[in-house]
Amino acid sequence: QVQLVESGGGLVQAEGSLRLSCAASGRTFSSYAMGWFRQAPGKEREFVAAISWSGGSTYYADSVKGRFTISRDNAKNTVYLQMNSLKPEDTAVYYCAAAGRGGIVVSKGEYDYWGQGTQVTVSS
Numbered sequence: 001q002v003q004l005v006e007s008g009g010g011l012v013q014a015e016g017s018l019r020l021s022c023a024a025s026g027r028t029f030s031s032y033a034m035g036w037f038r039q040a041p042g043k044e045r046e047f048v049a050a051i052s053w054s055g056g057s058t059y060y061a062d063s064v065k066g067r068f069t070i071s072r073d074n075a076k077n078t079v080y081l082q083m084n085s086l087k088p089e090d091t092a093v094y095y096c097a098a099a100g101r102g103g104i105v106v107s108k109g110e111y112d113y114w115g116q117g118t119q120v121t122v123s124s
Helices: none
Strands: 004-007 010-013 018-024 033-039 046-051 058-060 068-073 078-083 092-099 118-123
Touching: 004 092, 018 033, 018 092, 018 118, 033 068, 033 078, 046 068, 046 078, 058 068, 078 092
Parallel strands: 010 118
Antiparallel strands: 004 018, 018 078, 033 046, 033 092, 046 058, 068 078, 092 118
């Protein structure tokens, strides 16, 4: 069992930055692939970024590539999402998720655990 708690969301102006954190419980955090998803009002939850269990591999949605960076600290049981050059279209609730496998996971259906989400609002 893994419990995930996101933090770091808020209101920011366009072109600003935010850093999201996701703290995980459990002793096996380092064996899980992790991902970030987001859901805007009236839209499906969409993939943002993923990282392998070791942090050695990462993958991004085209819409955030070059602006967002996913990372993890297995000693702290935490995964991060650094978001730079934010745009109003990045406004959404951001969720972290854990998959019981080691490699990159893109499909939300393959994730086993989800956090409660944190709101990110980007004003123009």
